[in-house]
Amino acid sequence: MTQPDAVKGKASFWWNLLGVAVSIGLVGAVVLQLGDATSEVLKTIGQLPPLVWPTLVLLYLVQPIFDYAIFRRLWNLPLAGIEALLRKNVINEVVLGYSGEAFLYVWARRAAAAVPTPFAAIKDVNIVSALLGNLLTLVLAGITATQLRDLDFGQRLGPALWSGLIPVAISIGVLVFGRRVFSLSTRELVYVALVSSLRLVAWSALTILVCAMALPGVELSLWVVLLALRSLVSRFPLITNKDLVFGNLMLLLLGAHSAVAVLLAALAVMTLGLHLAVVVGLGALDLVRSLRRASRVRAAPSSLAVDGAGPSGS
Numbered sequence: 001m002t003q004p005d006a007v008k009g010k011a012s013f014w015w016n017l018l019g020v021a022v023s024i025g026l027v028g029a030v031v032l033q034l035g036d037a038t039s040e041v042l043k044t045i046g047q048l049p050p051l052v053w054p055t056l057v058l059l060y061l062v063q064p065i066f067d068y069a070i071f072r073r074l075w076n077l078p079l080a081g082i083e084a085l086l087r088k089n090v091i092n093e094v095v096l097g098y099s100g101e102a103f104l105y106v107w108a109r110r111a112a113a114a115v116p117t118p119f120a121a122i123k124d125v126n127i128v129s130a131l132l133g134n135l136l137t138l139v140l141a142g143i144t145a146t147q148l149r150d151l152d153f154g155q156r157l158g159p160a161l162w163s164g165l166i167p168v169a170i171s172i173g174v175l176v177f178g179r180r181v182f183s184l185s186t187r188e189l190v191y192v193a194l195v196s197s198l199r200l201v202a203w204s205a206l207t208i209l210v211c212a213m214a215l216p217g218v219e220l221s222l223w224v225v226l227l228a229l230r231s232l233v234s235r236f237p238l239i240t241n242k243d244l245v246f247g248n249l250m251l252l253l254l255g256a257h258s259a260v261a262v263l264l265a266a267l268a269v270m271t272l273g274l275h276l277a278v279v280v281g282l283g284a285l286d287l288v289r290s291l292r293r294a295s296r297v298r299a300a301p302s303s304l305a306v307d308g309a310g311p312s313g314s
Contacts, residue, residue, distance in 0.1 A: 044266040052214050056267065059206040060274045063089050066199035067125075070192055074121045074184070075108070083282055084111070090275045093242070101126060120183035127181065128189060129196045136200050137235055140228035147225040214263050222260070226250070243268040 064085040071077040071085070084107045092100035101122050108118035182189060207230070208223045233246045247261075247268035254261040 040262055041266045041269055044262050045270060048214055048266070052210055055206060055210050055213065056270060057274065059203065059210055060271065062199060062202050062206065066195055066202070069195050070125055071121070073191055074125075074188060075118070081111075083285075084108075086278050087282060090278055093271075094275055098126070117183065124182050124184045124189065125192055125196075128192045129199075132193065132196050132200055133231070134235065136204070137228070137231040140224070140231050144225045144228045147221070210267065211263065214267075215259060218260060226260070226264070243271045 064082060067085045067088070068077065068079075068082050071081065075081075084104060087107075088100035088104045090100070091103050092098065105118055105122055108122070184192070204227060207227055208220070211223045211226070212218070212220065229249070230242075230246050233249065234242050247265035250261040250264045251258075
């Protein structure tokens with residue numbers, strides 16, 4: 001093996017080791033958070049209509065699918081890149097918001113050598129996504145302002161609501177400084193904004209659909225109010241697993257015995273289960289690939305030896 005090959009092999013070894021460590025850490029974090037599930041929540045999960053499950057899976061895949069549509073255009077990302085986007089989604093939800101973007105940056109620098117400036121694309125995509133997310137939150141909050149006041153949402157959360165001003169302030173700063181912030185071309189930014197808007201529409205529609213199928217007797221207006229609350233919670237910085245935080249918040253606001261609150265907590269637990277399935281599934285896939293590569297490496301010298309042992313002929 002030549003020196004460059006040895007260096008490359010050593011780097012690959014450490015990258016794989018890091019991947020294993022991240023996977024184990026994510027599994028541990030998910031399992032730890034799953035431990036908060038109560039018997040009532042688990043009972044609710046067992047009683048859900050069958051169609052809720054595939055719809056929830058589709059809702060779960062909205063983020064990575066639309067991310068893929070964006071980075072396919074910006075990076076010419078191959079289909080295999082969906083694995084990195086799935087991991088990014090899990091890391092963002094289970095570890096800390098935007099930590100998944102750091103993972104995606106490291107992955108892009110290693111696996112997508114054709115991408116000259118991955119940081120610029122990731123930065124711009126997240127800024128545009130945050131701007132549109134803030135806009136959706138403001139629209140939903142305006143539509144449901146009366147119902148939010150009836151829930152006494154502001155008084156119960158108190159100072160926590162002020163942290164939501166941070167992303168709003170950042171959005172205003174982005175709008176003020178404009179082109180100084182963005183690195184992508186105007187055409188690319190328009191494309192990112194269009195896909196991100198479609199993602200928000202799909203996420204909103206599927207979220208309401210899942211809830212409506214699980215509890216068909218609840219009025220649609222209540223699900224819109226809860227969607228506004230979920231969107232508000234998603235604006236809070238530096239919190240992990242926003243679905244679980246939202247589910248627990250609804251238990252506080254609506255009461256521990258509220259069917260709606262228990263359902264939302266159940267959906268949060270089910271989403272955690274999907275995170276676990278993704279981490280374990282991708283980890284198993286990586287293991288199979290590593291074993292296959294090791295098998296080919298071991299077989300290569302044997303093949304050369306057999307070729308060299310043939311008759312010389314004269």
